[in-house]
Amino acid sequence: MSWLSKALSSSIGRKIIMAVTGLFLCSFLVIHLVGNLQLFKNDGGAAFNIYSHFMGTNPVIRTIEWVLVAGFVFHIYESIMLTSRNKTARGAQGYAVNHNEQNSPWQSRNMGLLGTIILIFLLVHLYNFFYRARFGELDPDINNNDDLYTLVVSSFQQWWYVVLYVLAQAALAFHLIHGFKSAFQTLGLTHRKYTPFITYFGYAFSIIVCAGFAAMPLYFFFKQF
Amino acid sequence: MAGNNPNAKPMNLTLRVWRQRSRQSDGQLVDYQVKDISPEMSFLEMLDVLNENLLHKGEEPVAFDHDCREGICGSCNLFINGRAHGPEPGTTTCQLHMRKFSDGDTIVIEPWRAAAFPVNKDLSVDRSAFDRIIQAGGYVSVNTGGVPDANEIPIPKNIADRAFDAATCIGCGACVAACKNASAMLFVSAKVSQLALLPQGQVERKTRVENMVAQMDKEGFGACSNIGSCAAECPVGISLENIAILNREFLNAKATSNNLA
Ligand code: HEM
Ligand code: SF4
Ligand code: FES
Numbered sequence: 001m002s003w004l005s006k007a008l009s010s011s012i013g014r015k016i017i018m019a020v021t022g023l024f025l026c027s028f029l030v031i032h033l034v035g036n037l038q039l040f041k042n043d044g045g046a047a048f049n050i051y052s053h054f055m056g057t058n059p060v061i062r063t064i065e066w067v068l069v070a071g072f073v074f075h076i077y078e079s080i081m082l083t084s085r086n087k088t089a090r091g092a093q094g095y096a097v098n099h100n101e102q103n104s105p106w107q108s109r110n111m112g113l114l115g116t117i118i119l120i121f122l123l124v125h126l127y128n129f130f131y132r133a134r135f136g137e138l139d140p141d142i143n144n145n146d147d148l149y150t151l152v153v154s155s156f157q158q159w160w161y162v163v164l165y166v167l168a169q170a171a172l173a174f175h176l177i178h179g180f181k182s183a184f185q186t187l188g189l190t191h192r193k194y195t196p197f198i199t200y201f202g203y204a205f206s207i208i209v210c211a212g213f214a215a216m217p218l219y220f221f222f223k224q225f
Numbered sequence: 226m227a228g229n230n231p232n233a234k235p236m237n238l239t240l241r242v243w244r245q246r247s248r249q250s251d252g253q254l255v256d257y258q259v260k261d262i263s264p265e266m267s268f269l270e271m272l273d274v275l276n277e278n279l280l281h282k283g284e285e286p287v288a289f290d291h292d293c294r295e296g297i298c299g300s301c302n303l304f305i306n307g308r309a310h311g312p313e314p315g316t317t318t319c320q321l322h323m324r325k326f327s328d329g330d331t332i333v334i335e336p337w338r339a340a341a342f343p344v345n346k347d348l349s350v351d352r353s354a355f356d357r358i359i360q361a362g363g364y365v366s367v368n369t370g371g372v373p374d375a376n377e378i379p380i381p382k383n384i385a386d387r388a389f390d391a392a393t394c395i396g397c398g399a400c401v402a403a404c405k406n407a408s409a410m411l412f413v414s415a416k417v418s419q420l421a422l423l424p425q426g427q428v429e430r431k432t433r434v435e436n437m438v439a440q441m442d443k444e445g446f447g448a449c450s451n452i453g454s455c456a457a458e459c460p461v462g463i464s465l466e467n468i469a470i471l472n473r474e475f476l477n478a479k480a481t482s483n484n485l486a
Contacts, residue, residue: 003479003484003485003486006486007479010438010439010442010475011408011410011438011441011442011446011447011448011449012438012448012449012471012472012475012476013479014448015448015449015450015472016472016476082448082450085406085447085448086405086406086407086408086447086448086450088340088445088447089339089340089341089406089407089408089445089446089447090338090339090340090405090406090407090447091338091339091340091342091407092340093252093338093344094338095304095307095335095338096241096243096254096333096335097306097307097333097335098304098307099306099307099308100307100403100405100454102307102308102312103308103403103453103454103457103458104405104452104453104454104457105452105453108450108451108452108453109405109450109452111450178451181451182450182451185451185465185468185469185472186449186451186472187472187476188469188470188471188472188473188474188476189469190466190469
């Protein structure tokens with residue numbers, strides 16, 4: 001193995017990949033949220049469909065999409081490698097009594113569980129919107145763009161879909177409440193002057209972004225009545 | 226002297242203790258009763274009482290590690306009622322007093338658990354993995370000779386303080402025991418940042434962190450998830466900031482050292 005692959009497969013190296021991909025995925029969340037805010041525009045979905053047509057066809061966006069795929073793949077791959085390493089390190093014989101709820105926050109100990117919920121959501125979400133927008137047959141809207149808006153609205157009128165979305169956003173919020181500040185710690189980016197700000201910012205970021213995503217299914221679900 | 230409970234009376238307790246004959250054999254929790262335990266006893270003195278009783282009955286006493294009994298050697302490692310060194314923050318087991326418990330309590334006592342810390346017998350574990358990590362680079366090589374003048378190497382007070390804080394690690398392994406991942410990062414980071422902060426540590430700075438992390442991984446400790454159980458349970462309060470310093474040192478060494486291996 002070269003020095004680089006050795007460094008990246010060490011315990012700290014893997015964590016560095018987790019942190020870099022995790023923060024990259026956070027930047028994706030911001031773009032995705034801001035773009036999707038157009039769902040709230042009262043124009044029958046015209047603006048949202050123009051936006052999604054652009055995102056689905058622009059060559060620059062289509063290229064960056066592959067970077068995003070790689071970000072998810074590496075993040076998930078490293079999470080599996082780290083989790084299995086950590087399970088082995090804990091040893092076969094566990095504690096009969098362990099009160100780790102008294103020394104650490106729940107979300108910090110359950111990043112794998114939270115990540116798995118996010119992954120299940122992601123697969124459903126990609127199949128329903130991404131796959132059908134890219135490879136399926138959607139009816140054209142008034143501007144002759146694929147009418148993804150109508151698909152989104154009709155999906156969000158089903159209660160189980162709304163429940164899945166809101167739960168997944170709650171999981172993502174907890175994932176990021178730990179993950180955002182943790183990534184800076186992993187990268188060694190701590191300083192007495194800035195770390196308190198990063199901690200508060202990460203908290204606010206997690207809640208605002210996830211509440212923003214959760215607002216969409218809730219809005220369309222309650223609008224139908 | 227009497228702590229929380231000045232008029233506390235002697236206590237009767239049930240101890241649920243991990244018994245295991247040897248490294249190879251299986252173990253299990255066994256219940257014992259101890260009577261008339263003074264609230265002023267330390268936890269280890271209470272175990273001494275248990276062992277006296279067992280000896281009188283002709284039974285095998287419970288093996289547990291201890292040495293200084295004043296909180297500096299780091300050997301008295303017991304996982305008590307689900308917490309490393311028991312419920313009291315910032316203490317080793319030898320510094321934990323029985324006044325923190327009440328008459329009639331059941332106390333579960335287990336050894337440190339981690340693949341890299343095998344149980345030798347009962348509550349006594351093998352922590353030599355820590356020694357091998359230190360041997361991999363947790364030192365400063367100096368030539369012997371005359372004692373240098375104390376003020377020859379100036380070190381700013383705040384750097385000296387931070388290095389000293391990191392140097393207070395007693396190598397007890399509570400960080401590993403408490404960590405969901407059995408990670409030794411707090412222990413390793415304390416030594417790496419102590420020596421990285423000081424001028425004497427500069428010569429071996431990059432190889433030190435590379436070799437210590439490689440040894441840590443080889444011993445089978447987990448990776449850090451920044452959960453924070455370690456720092457919460459550390460008897461001397463080693464801070465998580467040291468782990469960020471370790472990561473920084475590691476990144477820098479891997480990017481710029483001359484080691485191609
Ligand atoms: C949009 C989606 C996601 C974002 C923004 C995200 C973000 C993050 C961030 C910032 C971290 C902290 C990295 C660190 O501690 O240095 C993290 C850790 C983690 N993520 Fe994600 N993540 C996402 C999806 C996932 C998925 C789908 C999985 C698993 C299937 C996952 C599993 C994990 C695990 C296990 C950790 C903790 C690793 C450790 O510290 O040992 N994440 N994530
Ligand atoms: S860092 Fe703290 S808990 Fe870990 S070995 Fe050192 S003194 Fe013990
Ligand atoms: S016996 Fe030495 S620290 Fe407790």
